[in-house]
Amino acid sequence: MSANKQLLVLPGDGIGPEVMHEVWRVIDWMERRRGVRFEISDDLVGGAAIDARGTPISPETVEKAKSVDAVLFGSVGGPKWDKLGFDMRPEIAILTLRRELGLFANLRPAVVFDPLVEASTLKAEVIRGLDLMIVRESTGGIYFGEPRGIETLANGKQRAINTEVYTTDEIERVARVAFDLARKRQRRVCSVEKANVMETGLLWRQVVTALHQREFADVELTHMYADNCAMQLVRNPRQFDVIVTTNLFGDLLSDLASMLTGSLGMLPSATIGGLDGSGRRHALYEPIHGSAPDIAGKGIANPLAQILSFAMLLRYSFAMDDEARLIENACTTVLASGLRTADIMAKHCAKVSTQVMGEAVVRELDKLGA
Ligand code: NAD
Numbered sequence: 001m002s003a004n005k006q007l008l009v010l011p012g013d014g015i016g017p018e019v020m021h022e023v024w025r026v027i028d029w030m031e032r033r034r035g036v037r038f039e040i041s042d043d044l045v046g047g048a049a050i051d052a053r054g055t056p057i058s059p060e061t062v063e064k065a066k067s068v069d070a071v072l073f074g075s076v077g078g079p080k081w082d083k084l085g086f087d088m089r090p091e092i093a094i095l096t097l098r099r100e101l102g103l104f105a106n107l108r109p110a111v112v113f114d115p116l117v118e119a120s121t122l123k124a125e126v127i128r129g130l131d132l133m134i135v136r137e138s139t140g141g142i143y144f145g146e147p148r149g150i151e152t153l154a155n156g157k158q159r160a161i162n163t164e165v166y167t168t169d170e171i172e173r174v175a176r177v178a179f180d181l182a183r184k185r186q187r188r189v190c191s192v193e194k195a196n197v198m199e200t201g202l203l204w205r206q207v208v209t210a211l212h213q214r215e216f217a218d219v220e221l222t223h224m225y226a227d228n229c230a231m232q233l234v235r236n237p238r239q240f241d242v243i244v245t246t247n248l249f250g251d252l253l254s255d256l257a258s259m260l261t262g263s264l265g266m267l268p269s270a271t272i273g274g275l276d277g278s279g280r281r282h283a284l285y286e287p288i289h290g291s292a293p294d295i296a297g298k299g300i301a302n303p304l305a306q307i308l309s310f311a312m313l314l315r316y317s318f319a320m321d322d323e324a325r326l327i328e329n330a331c332t333t334v335l336a337s338g339l340r341t342a343d344i345m346a347k348h349c350a351k352v353s354t355q356v357m358g359e360a361v362v363r364e365l366d367k368l369g370a
Pocket residue numbers: 015019074075076077078079091094264265266286288289290291292293294295300301302303305341343
């Protein structure tokens with residue numbers, strides 16, 4: 001592996017390039033003030049790549065993504081490309097990257113920043129201090145299982161089929177990610193399925209339990225049915241540290257958990273894969289929000305989810321925990337000082353632009369990292 005940290009930056013469409021611009025300030029700060037050396041290339045994806053090259057992601061971009069330590073992704077899509085066929089949609093860029101890089105574990109933190117505790121629809125006393133991580137299996141399960149399709153029956157009516165499939169290896173590798181993560185947090189994993197009504201749930205529970213006994217006895221493991229987990233997330237979300245679950249349940253539960261925090265513009269995510277031949281673990285980091293065409297070009301998007309995605313990248317791809325925490329603390333301090341982009345605006349706060357928010361984070365980094 002090169003001594004430098006190799007990154008591929010893919011800003012995408014809509015607000016993607018606007019919020020990514022603020023990450024460049026943070027990268028610049030890391031290089032100037034912490035002596036970190038990044039080797040960075042950037043490229044077009046999504047609608048921008050369709051316009052320039054006639055494809056949402058070129059094979060060269062995919063090859064570049066495979067050759068770097070980590071990919072920082074913005075967001076893709078917008079009304080301009082909505083009418084294109086499924087194979088030409090901007091979203092194909094992200095699906096292609098997940099497939100080609102073998103990114104099987106999606107990490108979605110749900111963290112409530114204290115200054116934003118009132119932004120949630122839940123009571124402050126329920127969500128204050130919330131810090132949970134959902135690990136969702138993201139390349140298997142019912143979204144990919146065969147057989148699938150819609151068929152016409154003899155009586156002229158139709159029947160639609162999707163199949164939930166999981167192998168031991170698929171379950172074990174995502175569970176290992178969750179246990180490893182828990183070791184760096186509060187050492188608690190809750191494994192979520194529906195073993196009461198699904199065979200895949202039964203196997204999931206057996207494999208997670210066996211792995212736990214074999215390799216992770218120092219981590220507390222509990223099991224929960226997915227429907228109960230949905231209730232518990234709303235009733236008492238702070239009972240969880242790390243949740244590991246299937247693709248389908250993770251899709252639903254991670255969206256539910258993100259909304260506990262009340263702010264789409266604040267939420268980062270990571271998708272990680274296995275080790276390749278050279279010992280490198282592929283990983284892609286992106287905010288959970290989309291390209292927000294309704295506010296693109298206005299300079300009012302919240303850049304914090306993109307900046308926090310970069311913090312996740314430092315933590316999980318380069319084990320730079322101190323630097324990641326520094327960025328997270330800088331974001332909290334900026335919010336505590338009363339600066340807000342329009343999406344998280346509150347009473348007695350000052351509404352600022354994307355750029356001013358980015359600059360404020362760097363000013364806080366200057367103070368905290370001094
Ligand atoms: P969205 O997340 O783009 O926007 C939803 C709402 O949240 C909008 O009102 C938007 O203005 C607001 N919002 C989102 N991010 C914000 C930010 N950082 N700051 C302030 N406000 C923010 O979801 P959508 O409207 O359903 O989708 C828009 C486009 O994005 C579609 O083409 C969709 O396919 C695409 N999309 C892409 C990704 C991705 O690239 N991974 C993810 C989701 C949606």
